[in-house]
Amino acid sequence: GAGGAFGGFSLGRADASASARFDDTTEPALSVTGDEPGFGGEALPCHGEHQAGIVSVPATNVRHIAYRLRDETDRASLAGMFRVLTGDIEALTAGVGPLADPEPELAARPARLSVTVGVGAGLVDRVDPRLRPAWLAPLPKFEHDELGHGFDGGDLLLIVQADDPLPVAHAARMLHRDLDRFAEVAWVQQGFRQSRGSEASDHTMRNLMGQVDGTVNPTPEEDDFDEVMWVDRGDGQAWLAGGSAFVLRRIRMELDSWDRVDRPGREQTMGRTLSDGAPLTNPTGGEHAPVDFDAKNALGLPVISSAAHIRRAHSVDRRERIVRRAVNYDDGNEAGLLFGCFQRNPLTQFVPIQRRLDEADLLNEWVTHTGSAVFAVLPGFKSGEILGATLLA
Ligand code: HEM
Numbered sequence: 001g002a003g004g005a006f007g008g009f010s011l012g013r014a015d016a017s018a019s020a021r022f023d024d025t026t027e028p029a030l031s032v033t034g035d036e037p038g039f040g041g042e043a044l045p046c047h048g049e050h051q052a053g054i055v056s057v058p059a060t061n062v063r064h065i066a067y068r069l070r071d072e073t074d075r076a077s078l079a080g081m082f083r084v085l086t087g088d089i090e091a092l093t094a095g096v097g098p099l100a101d102p103e104p105e106l107a108a109r110p111a112r113l114s115v116t117v118g119v120g121a122g123l124v125d126r127v128d129p130r131l132r133p134a135w136l137a138p139l140p141k142f143e144h145d146e147l148g149h150g151f152d153g154g155d156l157l158l159i160v161q162a163d164d165p166l167p168v169a170h171a172a173r174m175l176h177r178d179l180d181r182f183a184e185v186a187w188v189q190q191g192f193r194q195s196r197g198s199e200a201s202d203h204t205m206r207n208l209m210g211q212v213d214g215t216v217n218p219t220p221e222e223d224d225f226d227e228v229m230w231v232d233r234g235d236g237q238a239w240l241a242g243g244s245a246f247v248l249r250r251i252r253m254e255l256d257s258w259d260r261v262d263r264p265g266r267e268q269t270m271g272r273t274l275s276d277g278a279p280l281t282n283p284t285g286g287e288h289a290p291v292d293f294d295a296k297n298a299l300g301l302p303v304i305s306s307a308a309h310i311r312r313a314h315s316v317d318r319r320e321r322i323v324r325r326a327v328n329y330d331d332g333n334e335a336g337l338l339f340g341c342f343q344r345n346p347l348t349q350f351v352p353i354q355r356r357l358d359e360a361d362l363l364n365e366w367v368t369h370t371g372s373a374v375f376a377v378l379p380g381f382k383s384g385e386i387l388g389a390t391l392l393a
Helices: 014-022 075-093 121-127 165-179 225-229 255-259 263-270 309-313 350-360
Strands: 061-069 114-119 156-162 183-192 244-253 327-330 335-343 367-377
Touching: 061 121, 061 165, 061 335, 075 114, 075 121, 075 165, 156 165, 156 244, 183 335, 225 335, 263 309, 309 350, 335 367
Parallel strands: none
Antiparallel strands: 061 156, 061 183, 114 156, 114 367, 183 327, 244 335, 244 367, 327 335
């Protein structure tokens, strides 16, 4: 799956739920406006060992913006670009208009705004091709891919997210104002989850096929989370230690034909119930009941089909797992999933999983991958440091 969603993440009062589930990986949101009602005044710290917006409680509005570097942007100008970007991110996420913001009022209620920055192969190559990890390249071709709609690749990625669309729009505009000299927009993909407050704080999101999406997903509470999530010094590119790899797949859903499938058929496609996402091997056990992939029905057939999405997507090797963080998209003509996922190495994580899905997932009849991009998510930065400094050192 689509993944993602709130999967395993609790939403709601960021101070309470985020600190409970992410204790040492995510700082709780601070209030920038004192005790005013609503969550608009909550600010998520942008500093830390890892960038913000990766393991934090997923936000409602998520805009992915990819840039292509201008021909004249060289290594020296990239240093300037990251300096400006760092200042903008520090200001905006704290609820302050960045330098020369004509409308700082639009920055004042950040609603947990975060800006997560990734770099593509083209940017790293412009610094020094020897610094590029092997996985920072277009993904291998999958049989069912229909790419080439203008949503592929990119040199720089901004993931701008908040619980309110207004700070997202304002931040994107301020960042663009400062990036314009160095790069031009390659593509923008905007997604959403159910609004904060519309469901209980520990609710897993639903995608537009109606499925509970994001149930089985690594969380920072697990001992081996770091191993699947963060690039390590030993991986060969010391500048990226503490960073991660982000894969974004634009996946179109054929909702009209999906809606014509009967309910048992839709549930068998996934291996889970539509009502609450319980495994078909324990349909009354609730969303988080363990899945029994060996269970057989009275006819001796597997209860969870050999081509059910959760069987094909499941990783027996825990190191193969990915951290899904998908959002829905719906532009009025087309709907689907912006399947974003983090991992340490897409070639040993996303790719083998997607190969199994491409080969035989029952879901393939209703979903088509129409965009694909891979980015290296920069390590976090402290106050006084510059984002991307290790790459340009
Ligand atoms: C599980 C939906 C694409 C990887 C799931 C689940 C749903 C779902 C409903 C079950 C609940 C859960 O654990 O989250 C979808 C939809 C997709 C899609 C609608 C496309 C539109 C993908 C892709 C990948 C993926 C492209 C990775 C290549 C996974 C994984 C699981 C999962 C790893 C958990 C499997 C396990 O139980 O161990 N998906 N998914 N999904 N999906 Fe997807």
